[in-house]
Amino acid sequence: PPRTEPMGLLAFLLAVRRNPLATWMEKHFEEPVVSGEGVLGRMTVVNDPAIIRHVLVDNAANYRKDDLQIRILAPGLGRGLLTAEGEEWRLQRRTLAPLFTPRAVAGFFPAMVEAADRLVRRWRRRPDGRVVDASLEMTRITLDVLERTIFTQGVARDPDALARAITRYFEGIGRVDPIDIFGWPDWVPRIGRLRARPAIRFFEELVDRLIEARKALIARGEPAPRDLLTLLLGAADPETGRGLSDEDVRSNIVTFIGAGHETTANALSWSLYLLSQDPRSRARIEEEVDRVLGDGPFAFHHLDRLVFTRAVIDEALRLYPPAPFLSRAAIADDRVGDVDIPAGSIVTVAPYVLHRHRRLWRDPDAFDPERFLPENRDRIDRFAYLPFGAGPRVCIGAAFALQEATVVLASVVRAARLDLVEGHEVRPLHRITLRPQGGLPMRLTHRRRE
Ligand code: HEM
The missing domain is CATH 3.30.43.20 (Uridine Diphospho-n-acetylenolpyruvylglucosamine Reductase; domain 2)
Structure with a gap:
């Protein structure tokens, strides 16, 4: 309290x-x-x-973003869309908007399903009763989705190599030194960041190599995958026709990963946790997912029918907003x-x-996904519920994140039931994002096997 x-x-x-x-x-x-x-x-x-x-x-x-926020985020994200200000931000926002239109986001649906299928296949090899860290698993899958939607496949022979590099990069960059809070100049060494320097350099070089390889492919006139990287390289300001500099491309790749992986992972982790605490909602989501998806492949038109699944995600974003x-x-x-x-x-x-x-809320601390069912949603004030912010700087990835969360949650619920390990106390920890402190150990029980 x-x-x-x-x-x-x-x-x-x-x-x-x-x-x-x-x-x-x-x-x-x-x-x-x-x-x-x-x-x-x-x-x-x-x-x-x-x-x-x-x-x-x-x-x-x-109103502008305050200095503290920029000081904490900019070392990791550069001057990408999240941290840019003024005219620089306006130009980037205009240029990047086409990457996240409903059509573009729908285009990423297959990559999201492939990532979810990969997770479910990996889990299938585990026996019933095995404990997984659901929070770590959700972070892995959101990284997998970003890897597939930004770079398509073929980044590395080891499918988790990029995920590992990214995790170490953000661990290094995300350490908030008290120095950052008080805004000391950049030449004052940050102990945490110095220690993380090899991981930071490794990741930055990796991203640069991927950008160079794609540019070479495009220059040779070979067909390039329609992923976020190709879209970024081809993006142009609709007013001036100018493209993004190499620096902007790199900053925004890192920004999409930084802004999009832990946030979406947390939305999923909190959804799984809340479901594990509420048998009624869990029975209801299982019924919906089984009815809508059946045993077949996940198709795009299923998304609109996963109404309760979506309400669970919305309610998890209310109780534990990742930002x-x-x-x-x-x-x-x-x-x-x-x-x-x-x-x-x-x-x-x-x-x-x-x-x-x-x-603003009736029974505010209670988990009640029904608040977000279409017939009740009108009762929620637009400005009382802001998981993605609002106004010109509203999250550009909101539709991407909600589509991904729906695909992953429905796929996971169809495959398995997750119960919190007895005696584990779950507490939200605010570290830039809101995550379960000490992870989320959950026991896996398969619901279907092929
Ligand atoms: C901005 C939340 C997923 C990219 C924001 C803001 C919030 C937010 C609250 C506004 C910050 C402010 O006004 O100060 C979330 C949550 C997510 C999520 C809760 C997942 C559940 C994503 C994804 C991407 C993304 C998947 C990209 C792939 C961005 C970017 C901005 C942003 C680039 C800056 C937009 C601008 O300033 O013009 N996000 N986000 N986010 N988000 Fe997200």
């Missing part, structure tokens, strides 16, 4: 390092706006849908209702808090 008393500075800093979820207080879950002077200056936490809409959409031009915290810095003074937002101050929209807010 959240605290009612504020923390001292040292306790606050330690909590941010250990698990920032511990810094949220009871009042954040109850009041529409909480302002205060924090360690990093004035911060306003907003949980009022109208104010959120004002900040993220109507007056979005007055639990969004923040912006005000450029000029702003005022919404009776709330003053001075220039330079930080406005925080925390989906983790918003999605459990007492004023």
Whole structure:
């Protein structure tokens, strides 16, 4: 349960390092706006849908991503779409939009099914009762999907080699040094990152080699697979016709992997965990998946009929939003209702808090996928539910992630039932994304064997 008393500075800093979820207080879950002077200056936490809409959409031009966020993400992601600002961001967004249209995302469906089938085949070799770390397994599959959708096959002879390189890269890059929080200059060595340097270099060289190989293929006029890499190399700004620089291509590949793998993996892990705790929902999703998919191959037209499966994912994204915290810095003074937002101050929209807010949700902490069934969905305020953000900087990969999560969850539920290992306590840990602390050990029971 959240605290009612504020923390001292040292306790606050330690909590941010250990698990920032511990810094949220009871009042954040109850009041529409909480302002205060924090360690990093004035911060306003907003949980009022109208104010959120004002900040993220109507007056979005007055807000930029704050420096802290950029400092934490940019070393790993470069100036890709997630971290770019201003005109540079606008140009990239225009250029990259065609990569994530509904048609483009539908084109990635076969790769998603192949990755899910590979996971199910691997699990089939394990005996009933074997414990798997569901969180690790979901991370593996989202990396597999990204590998297939960005680079198609043939990256490496060992199918997990790229996944291993990526994991080590983000472990190195994702270590948040206190130095980053206070914004010391780049030449100050970051201990964590120095240690990770070989892994970082290995991955960057690997991506560069893949880009060069594809460019050579295209230059020779040979047919190139229609994956994200080919799309990136052919992308052009619709207004000027200019393409992306090599640097932009590389930054955005790393950005898609960085923004798309752990987030989607966590959405899946939390879905599996929540289902394991709720026999009724589990029976219902099993019934739906068996009825819709049967024993045959997974086809694109099945997606629309997996209504409850999708509601489970939406509800998991509500209770455990993989991106639990969004923040912006005000450029000029702003005022919404009776709330003053001075220039330079930080406005925080925390989906983790918003999605459990007492004023916005009935029984906010309960897992109830029915909230998201099509007949009930209209009752949810668009700005009370923001797993993918909103406004011009809304997640460009949302449709990709939801399609992938539906394919993987339905495939996993059809193949096996997963039960949390007895005695394992599950707690959300906020480390850029919201993940189950210490993994998710689950016992596998096969539901069907071929
Ligand atoms: C932005 C969440 C999957 C690529 C965002 C934002 C959120 C988010 C909340 C907005 C951040 C802000 O406004 O400050 C998620 C969640 C995912 C997911 C919860 C999975 C369940 C993906 C995938 C990709 C992706 C699969 C790419 C393949 C991006 C990019 C941005 C972004 C490039 C920056 C967009 C911009 O600033 O124009 N994501 N994301 N995300 N996401 Fe996702």
